[in-house]
Amino acid sequence: MPKGSVAVTAERCKGCGFCVEFCPTHVLELSNAFNAKGYHPPHMVNAEKCSGCNLCGMYCPDFAIFGYRFPDAKNQKKEA
Amino acid sequence: MMHADPNCVLTGTHFMNGDAACCEGAIAAGARFAAGYPITPSTEVVERFAARVPKIGGIFIQMEDELAASITLQGMVWAGAKSFTVTSGPGYSLMMEHIGFAAMTETPCVFVNVQRGGPSTGLPTLPAQGDMMQARFGSHGDYSTISLVPNSPQECFSLTVKAFNLAEKFRVPVMFMMDECVGHMTEKVVIPDAKEIEVTPRRHASKPPSEFLLFEPGEELVPEMAHAGEGYKVYVTGLTHDKRGYPLMNPASQKELIPRLFEKISRAADELTIVESEGLEDADVVVVSYGITSRVAQRAIEMARAKGLKVGKLRLICVWPFPEKLIRELAPKVKALVMPELNMGQVVIELERCAGGQCKVISVPHPGGTVHKPADILAAIERGAQ
Amino acid sequence: MSTTADLHIHNPVEDVLRKERIPTIWCPGCGIGTTVNSFAAALLGQDIDLKKTAIVSGIGCSGRVSGYMALDSFHTTHGRAIPFATGLKLANPELNVIVYSGDGDLTSIGGNHLIHAARRNMDIMVVCVNNMIYAMTGGQAAATTPGNSITTTSPFGSFEPEICLPQLVDAAGAVFVARWTAYHVKQLERTMAKALKKKGFRFIEVLTPCPTLYQRRNNMGDGLAAMVDYKNRSKIRNGAPTYEVALEPGGEIVVGEFVDREREDYLTRMRRQLGTNYSELPPQPEEEEQEGCCSSC
Numbered sequence A: 001m002p003k004g005s006v007a008v009t010a011e012r013c014k015g016c017g018f019c020v021e022f023c024p025t026h027v028l029e030l031s032n033a034f035n036a037k038g039y040h041p042p043h044m045v046n047a048e049k050c051s052g053c054n055l056c057g058m059y060c061p062d063f064a065i066f067g068y069r070f071p072d073a074k075n076q077k078k079e080a
Numbered sequence B: 001m002m003h004a005d006p007n008c009v010l011t012g013t014h015f016m017n018g019d020a021a022c023c024e025g026a027i028a029a030g031a032r033f034a035a036g037y038p039i040t041p042s043t044e045v046v047e048r049f050a051a052r053v054p055k056i057g058g059i060f061i062q063m064e065d066e067l068a069a070s071i072t073l074q075g076m077v078w079a080g081a082k083s084f085t086v087t088s089g090p091g092y093s094l095m096m097e098h099i100g101f102a103a104m105t106e107t108p109c110v111f112v113n114v115q116r117g118g119p120s121t122g123l124p125t126l127p128a129q130g131d132m133m134q135a136r137f138g139s140h141g142d143y144s145t146i147s148l149v150p151n152s153p154q155e156c157f158s159l160t161v162k163a164f165n166l167a168e169k170f171r172v173p174v175m176f177m178m179d180e181c182v183g184h185m186t187e188k189v190v191i192p193d194a195k196e197i198e199v200t201p202r203r204h205a206s207k208p209p210s211e212f213l214l215f216e217p218g219e220e221l222v223p224e225m226a227h228a229g230e231g232y233k234v235y236v237t238g239l240t241h242d243k244r245g246y247p248l249m250n251p252a253s254q255k256e257l258i259p260r261l262f263e264k265i266s267r268a269a270d271e272l273t274i275v276e277s278e279g280l281e282d283a284d285v286v287v288v289s290y291g292i293t294s295r296v297a298q299r300a301i302e303m304a305r306a307k308g309l310k311v312g313k314l315r316l317i318c319v320w321p322f323p324e325k326l327i328r329e330l331a332p333k334v335k336a337l338v339m340p341e342l343n344m345g346q347v348v349i350e351l352e353r354c355a356g357g358q359c360k361v362i363s364v365p366h367p368g369g370t371v372h373k374p375a376d377i378l379a380a381i382e383r384g385a386q
Numbered sequence C: 001m002s003t004t005a006d007l008h009i010h011n012p013v014e015d016v017l018r019k020e021r022i023p024t025i026w027c028p029g030c031g032i033g034t035t036v037n038s039f040a041a042a043l044l045g046q047d048i049d050l051k052k053t054a055i056v057s058g059i060g061c062s063g064r065v066s067g068y069m070a071l072d073s074f075h076t077t078h079g080r081a082i083p084f085a086t087g088l089k090l091a092n093p094e095l096n097v098i099v100y101s102g103d104g105d106l107t108s109i110g111g112n113h114l115i116h117a118a119r120r121n122m123d124i125m126v127v128c129v130n131n132m133i134y135a136m137t138g139g140q141a142a143a144t145t146p147g148n149s150i151t152t153t154s155p156f157g158s159f160e161p162e163i164c165l166p167q168l169v170d171a172a173g174a175v176f177v178a179r180w181t182a183y184h185v186k187q188l189e190r191t192m193a194k195a196l197k198k199k200g201f202r203f204i205e206v207l208t209p210c211p212t213l214y215q216r217r218n219n220m221g222d223g224l225a226a227m228v229d230y231k232n233r234s235k236i237r238n239g240a241p242t243y244e245v246a247l248e249p250g251g252e253i254v255v256g257e258f259v260d261r262e263r264e265d266y267l268t269r270m271r272r273q274l275g276t277n278y279s280e281l282p283p284q285p286e287e288e289e290q291e292g293c294c295s296s297c
């Protein structure tokens, strides 16, 4: 069970690859799909490894992706 | 309508120079902030301001140059203050970009220019009126502003108040075009009771942030203003912008914005026809002048009248916008309009345009450094009367 | 993947962005937006009154930052963001004033203002996005351009040495001086957060990729390549003397918080020195409704 996930606003993406490169657990890859501007937005290829740390969001210069933790993951953490 | 703050106004009869009176006018008008950079013959204005305003909660900051001063004052205005700067020739040239910024962003403020001889460093301590076209057209691009020209220390007081009031009313940078003579001349200056000094308040946003558009033309085509720190999230840019203030750079938005910047002033042409006139009704010749030159012209007019000539006087107190309607009405009724200026012929170009060939227009140029000889103006009057 | 609506979550940076203005004008792989994330996180991560926060930019690609932030945004003239910010701060000391602009803007055309604001210790925070080029005008050499670089105005390679900004502002008197790169998103956030809370003139230089107008001409790859390069070449040296942090082409990039000291800021000193000569504004007269009374003004 992954601890988090990402949300991508594909239309904002400019395909720079920052999110892919700097995800600490290599969750993302640029997809083959095109957005309306012709860029390849990222998608999750290792979804189970996503911690929801939002580092991808911090790197994204176009505010097109962000990571978030699942609420239960947060609770688990608190209890632990 | 508001009035000047009695705690700050030096009500009474004074003997002071034009620079000092200008400073007192700014304070009476509500200016508590200014940014400047020293330059002769204007510095006395801010020297006095620096001494006067700390006690009444104000700040004068001496910036590193005029580029800085002319934009620092606009930061002050967008933080809610009334502010101005003071300079002369070379400093005025450096301020040009920011006069355009103020025009574009509709920032109400006052630029005082105590004119000296130029070009370049020219005559730092001697008078001229060589920056009159620069006051109108000096910044790049197309814009319209207001220029007032005092001819006495008394007017340096009262017209400075007016300059601030017009800046607020029209949300434009107002040029206060003094000259070295007026600035350094010491005369009686009567500062009225604070209650008798009208002060135009800022056109402040009347709507809450959720409904407010920062550049929506309001009453008289002038938008209301919100300041930083008030929760309006203002967006101010020198780029062509839409009603929200957001950059929108295309011919349509340019067409919506720029003509309005002109029209908000041109529609008030009557209100901005600020002149002093005498004997226009039956004049053959009218001497049209402004600033210190009007005082020499007065002498020439008296000399001409002593010779039996019918001479009228028209003193332009507001030079820009130019009193076009008045001149168009006057030109067909006279033989000549005579215009002495302490420059090689600047405002006379506009006079000639408005006279439209209906009468002679005689320029009496002067390179500056001193004032005209009344005899030179008299000679022009005599030529005009022929 | 997109269960965000159910979870009632959104990209936190959007809380301080003018969302309706996205997409930005910035190129793919431009680093300016990345620095904005750190800035947004720093702003949101502490109790800063955003209603009392103004952001001022000059002109340039970096100068567009102010206009994307949902704060009081001022996009001024080229080089003059600092004096405009100075005016805001003086007339309303309650404001948090941040200047966010480019290297050319802040350090060449605006260099004199940078020096003097630091000297005065004006209470403003300056973020200098250093992409080592005049980007917006098409990639001309800047005072920050590394020697030998090809630019549109140095087609045979630049032969001017580059300026060391931390050393300059340190010497001029800034109380807080730091440098990071766009790669250091978390460190930059922490530094910005710290700087936001500090009083006085604070300066943060951020090296950012400009793939379009700097790197392309110098065979330096895309934005990502620059980010990886920053990662590889950076060395964190907090407290490093600023005379040791000059950027050498291809050399080590020293990053970190270099200066953090206390010095009275402009307004505090002004009030102290003026003493009883300074008094806050006297009460403003009541607005009166009756018509005006005088013609002399």
Ligand SMILES: Cc1ncc(C[n+]2csc(CCOP(=O)(O)OP(=O)(O)O)c2C)c(N)n1
Binding pocket: C059, C060, C061, C062, C063, C078, C101, C102, C103, C104, C105, C106, C129, C131, C133, C134, C135, C136, C137, C142
């Ligand atoms: C007075 C003036 N001179 C020149 C310009 C043209 N200009 C616009 S942006 C710019 C350079 C911006 O460089 P920088 O500040 O480094 O920003 P960047 O685009 O690299 O982010 C120049 C020279 C201008 N707008 N105003």
Ligand code: SF4
Binding pocket: A004, A005, A006, A022, A023, A024, A025, A026, A027, A028, A049, A050, A051, A052, A053, A054, A055, A056, A057, A066, A067, A068
């Ligand atoms: S949230 Fe963190 S772990 Fe998940 S994709 Fe983004 S960077 Fe990777």
Ligand code: SF4
Binding pocket: A012, A013, A014, A015, A016, A017, A018, A019, A020, A040, A041, A042, A059, A060, A061, A062, A063, A064, A065
């Ligand atoms: S960092 Fe942003 S713009 Fe770049 S590829 Fe990822 S989502 Fe797209």
Ligand code: SF4
Binding pocket: C025, C026, C027, C029, C030, C031, C032, C061, C062, C131, C135, C136, C209, C210, C211, C212, C213, C214
């Ligand atoms: S030209 Fe360079 S600095 Fe400007 S947006 Fe493109 S990548 Fe960014």
Ligand SMILES: [Mg+2]
Binding pocket: C060, C102, C103, C104, C129, C130, C131, C132, C133, C134, C135, C142
């Ligand atoms: Mg740059």
